[in-house]
Amino acid sequence: MTSDPLAELGQRLTDLRVMSGWNVNQLVTRCDSLGRTVISNALNARKSRKVPSADTVVRICRALGADSTPLLELLRQAKEDRRTPPPGPRAEDRSRQFAREPSSEVDDAADTSGRFDPLRRENLERSVQWALESAPPVPLASFPAAPVEGLYALYYVGSHSLYRPVSSSACAVPIYVGKSVPGGKSRSGVVVRGSMNRRLRIHLRSLEDVRDLDVQDFLVRYLPVDEIWTIGPERLMIGDHRPVWNVVVEGYGAHIQGSVRAARTPRTLWDELHPGRPQAELQGDARLSRAELQRAVRQHFARMADGDSASAAASLTAGR
DSSP states (O other): OOSSHHHHHHHHHHHHHHHHTOOHHHHHHHTTTOOHHHHHHHHTOOTTSOOOOHHHHHHHHHHHTOOOHHHHHHHHHHHHHHHSOOSSOOHHHHHHHHHSOOOGGGGSSSOTTOOOOTTSHHHHHHHHHHHHHHSOOEEGGGOOOOOSOEEEEEEEOSOOGGGGGGOOTTOOSOSEEEEEBSSOBOTTSOBOBSOHHHHHHHHHHHHHHSSSOOGGGEEEEEEEOOGGGTHHHHHHHHHHHOOHHHHTSTTTTOOOOOHHHHTTSBOOHHHHHSOOOGGGGGSBOOSSOHHHHHHHHHHHHHHHHTTOOOOHHHHHHHTO
């Protein structure tokens, strides 16, 4: 076993990032729903720090186009190292040993004992996800007022050729997953405050404004739930379904700024692909052209069909 497998894991991830030519911000963008703190902790891993999850390592490696197998072995060694207590702790140190915070292993998806624990955080978050996915879908255009926080998922049932792979009245694969919280920011840094009712009304107006989508082709599932149970289940749903407007065509949920600020910023990918929102018309070109985005969406669905959920837009950007 390596003397510090966790430190070696962090160093190898950092080396891969450097070789890719990306900075941390670019890596965060390409790792979809992983937060900056999670990625930074993985890159700076060492003894006495939190052990990253296997899912985090796999996603970072996938974004960097690297094989995750050897790094997962280092992760296994790091966890084994954590489970092995130091030999012969002094009596005065035992109280500190029992007073330490729980190991990060409690966050891992798998229970090494093989027993199901309904109180594990991921199982609790999964129960929220399943409750949302069991809710009956309703037309977005007639969404009832819900001045509460919660989770929601949009589904497409129309005939747009680009979204035919997910268009189904069965509402199996969402086109977009979102949450409403009292305050916060999206991954693009845009403030997304407001109740679920307000958020869905913004989404409704966006679809009414664009020229190539019909709001009547969208259904929504929604689940009022306490704010603390929105982040984890949203992350799980995005990880499971890879909704195309979350992981490839970003910007649907962004609130576009006023005309003065809008003129200084590029359009979101969503606005480049689906023109029509008034303020977006004032903005500059997005980092990908409409043709490139159409290709990215098709590649995304093809990869999903093949079992590879890597972000097609990230691949296009990296190859430019």
